Amino acid sequence: MKQTKLEFLVGVFVLLGLAAIAYLTVKLGGGSLLGGDTYALEARFSSVSGLNTGSSVLVAGVPVGRVEAIRVEPSEYTAIVSFRVMSDLRLPTDSMASIKTTGLIGDKYVALSPGADETFLKAGERITMTESSVDIESLIGKMAFGSVSEETEKAPPP
Template sequence: MRNNVIETVMGAVVLMIAGFFLTFAYTNSGYRTSNDSISYHAVFDRVDGLVVGSDVRMSGVKIGSIREMSIDPKTYLANVVLAVNSQIKIPKDSSAEIVSDGIMGGKYLALVPGGDDDMLKANAQIEHTQSSVSLEAMIGQLIFSPKNKEAEGDKEKSHP
């Protein structure tokens, strides 16, 4: 009988600790289910590495997340819907760019505020966008650029 009471108490302690860790993880994950956000649209040539749920940041601070991504069947451009904290007012001439979070990090959408006095309204389109830069394409361009081939040819000529 005494073993059953000890096992029951230990089980309850384990469940309380697990509950504590789950609560701690949820509150520190940055996940918010707030309806206190405004949606905006942006159109990009390419959105490599960006996924639904990726951060939307301004000055490095998370102010929202990517809500939806789709392809326009007429233009074949990527439409991105982003949800931004309603307390953040975005000037009309602001720009949106897809940037990397370090060399091996993920991608996020960075909003660069403009200087216009008029602010974007809900569901407005952000006109100025900069698409994702492909690291692989840049490396390939560096390796196979004509400038590098000319430099190699000069080295071969200088050595007998």
């Protein structure tokens, strides 16, 4: 009888431990156990370099959603980013979407800057004011190699 009780208690302890690990995995991964109440929006960017599906969407530095999909608009050679935000977040129609970087070479995310319009974006609508990502590598390359090429142009021929 004691052996059965001990096995039962160990089983309960193991199940509680697994449930805690599953909960922490979902929460630390930025997910939601119940799916949460969200709505979809999209934005068009000329460049989304470094942005990935699953990247965060932030307002004032606070996570409010996730990037769901990134696709190319073939007719205009632009990127369309589809993302979901919390349903209690009402964004004015003149809001702006920017692609930012955490730190100097950190992860990319979509930063939303709410506008002041009286009307609000509805599910599935597109944010029209956008600011594309800055490619740090190309900027550093231009600075490094641009200054070298300028100096070689100034040098007199041998």
